Amino acid sequence: MIYMTFSAEAARAKSSGQPLVALESTIITHGMPYPQNVAVATQVEADIRAAGATPATIAVLDGRLHIGLEPEQLQRLGQSRNVAKLSRADLAACLATGGTGATTVAATMIAAHHAGIHVFATGGIGGVHRGAEQSFDISADLQELAQTPVTVVSAGAKAILDISKTLEVLETLGVPVIVYGQDMVPAFWSRHSPFPAPLRMDDPAAIARAHAARGALELPGGQLVANPVPVEDEITAEEMRPVIAFAQAEAEEAGITGKAVTPFLLERIYAHTRGRSLQANIALVRNNARLAAQIAQALRKLTD
Structure with a gap:
């Protein structure tokens, strides 16, 4: 998919057939202030790893749909202001215009499905x-x-x-x-x-x-x-x-x-x-x- 980019960790898990769990990103941008938002997102990812799966936090950064975020991308998203809140209606428009947005449940489900991820927390x-x-x-x-x-x-x-x-x-x-x-x-x-x-x-x-x-x-x-x-x-x-x-x-x-x-x-x-x-x-x-x-x-x- 032309707009989709996997993080290094998510790509390794996908290529080796390891289980992945999708995570939304509105909890980071619209749920709590920085730096607590990044700390919580990092902890949730760690919980998934400890339970035997690979986390894939999903977001749109500069017109790219990211399946999994690198640590520096998570930090950037956590500090960004006026981030779009993306659902089915506006996900494609954000990609097409090079925007940055956090995914709701609906948008995360769409992205996870296209990425071949079957479970989302x-x-x-x-x-x-x-x-x-x-x-x-x-x-x-x-x-x-x-x-x-x-x-x-x-x-x-x-x-x-x-x-x-x-x-x-x-x-x-x-x-x-x-x-x-x-x-x-x-x-x-x-x-x-x-x-x-x-x-x-x-x-x-x-x-x-x-x-x-x-x-x-x-x-x-x-x-x-x-x-x-x-x-x-x-x-x-x-x-x-x-x-x-x-x-x-x-x-x-x-x-x-x-x-x-x-x-x-x-x-x-x-x-x-x-x-x-x-x-x-x-x-x-x-x-x-x-x-x-x-x-x-x-x-x-x-x-x-």
Whole structure:
């Protein structure tokens, strides 16, 4: 692919048939300030290596789609300002115009698929925003899950969203939602929600077999794995509910819309929880990375 460049580490893993795990880059550019963003991204990559796979952080730099970032590129991205937030609609335009952008869940799935990477670890997916019956604000992540064959390991949909409607849309689109190790859907910072798990699996190898079976059946789309935040890092739903409601009210009062909604809400929730939300976010991303590495290893064994 003319626009695609592999890092040295990712290229070695691909040529030798080692398992790779894709990582998004909006968590670096839109999730936290420098230098914490680079430190966390580096730690998540290290978690994947320690679990037996190779990380591939994905971003667009100067019109090139990078599958894996060299350390100096990660530093550069972490310090850059006004970086575009790329989804399906604007990924190609950013490449064509020589731009620099960070990939969302949807754009990372597209890039991972083209790079031959089957597993992707993130924090939480986008979904149906609260009040979507008026705003029609629904993340492109859901359509991407319905058409791009990548297994996405997350802590569920972000808790600022309407989780009930998000699950309904995923069901309509035929996207399997696999909850790892429990019978209810996690709610990002919280392990529990009112919603029963559509599917439950307790073994990374079973998730890998389900991914392979979808391919054998020629079913379009991927899988969403909902991996609960570790117990010791959880902020309960009861505690988060009023915090999220207050942040939503602030967004409405400020007239925040579109792509600006999620980063605004996360920043306000960070302030109201005195940083605890970010610490939980970091813990769940690392937890998802470790599980994704195990799934990627299991997938490789299926093809040996």
